[in-house]
Amino acid sequence: MRIALMNAKGGVAKTTSSMYLAAAASLRGERAVVLDADPQSSASLWADMASNDSGGVGFDVVPANISSLRRPCEEGAWEFVDAPPSGRILETAIASADFVVVPTSDSPMDLQQAWSTLDAIHGSRPAAVLIVRAERGTRAYVETVQALDSAGTPRFESVVFKRQEIKKSIGERPEKLFEYAEVFAELRRELHEG
Numbered sequence: 001m002r003i004a005l006m007n008a009k010g011g012v013a014k015t016t017s018s019m020y021l022a023a024a025a026s027l028r029g030e031r032a033v034v035l036d037a038d039p040q041s042s043a044s045l046w047a048d049m050a051s052n053d054s055g056g057v058g059f060d061v062v063p064a065n066i067s068s069l070r071r072p073c074e075e076g077a078w079e080f081v082d083a084p085p086s087g088r089i090l091e092t093a094i095a096s097a098d099f100v101v102v103p104t105s106d107s108p109m110d111l112q113q114a115w116s117t118l119d120a121i122h123g124s125r126p127a128a129v130l131i132v133r134a135e136r137g138t139r140a141y142v143e144t145v146q147a148l149d150s151a152g153t154p155r156f157e158s159v160v161f162k163r164q165e166i167k168k169s170i171g172e173r174p175e176k177l178f179e180y181a182e183v184f185a186e187l188r189r190e191l192h193e194g
Helices: 014-027 042-054 066-070 088-096 108-121 139-150 180-193
Strands: 002-005 031-036 060-063 077-082 099-104 127-131
Touching: 002 014, 002 088, 014 031, 014 042, 014 077, 014 099, 014 180, 031 042, 042 060, 066 088, 099 108, 099 180, 108 127, 108 139, 127 139
Parallel strands: 002 077, 002 099, 031 060, 031 077, 099 127
Antiparallel strands: none
16 A cells, blocks of 8 residues: 655654654554655655664665656555655655545644645545644644534544654654554555445
8 A cells, every 4th residue: 555645835744654654554564665755855864864773663765756656556565655745756646645644733834735735636546634743632733623624624533642752753763653553553444444
């Protein structure tokens, strides 16, 4: 299964979500790969840092381009595409995806970009918003959930709450998955039962 993680806005945890979801798949004994299609190469840098410091992230992270994204997904593998914010590589990532995850924080600006991102997909692929870095019990979080639900926007029931451990985990193997384990379980159910 190929999962594209995308949002037109930067800094919404696309790379972090890609790495944690791949770790969730890997820890369940599934083959997981992160396809690093973002020009900033953040996923590749994360994996390089982990290789130097802690023996790796536990799954492959490989650079991706238009040509590699046009190839079929490896049989039985979970491929998570850390997509760029725009351009032909993004279009190819969407076209090759089985599902699109749109991470957004509980910021009104991020939410607007999440909706713009979903509009850009034009319903060509199943997609859902993943709320990340949310602050439990805040008005911003409650209003984000209400806005998504009022608009009928597909979203994950699981929400990834803001934590210093996640924020500081770049360059490390994600071992404690927090809510990402539940997000992966939802994704797996959606793709295997939907």
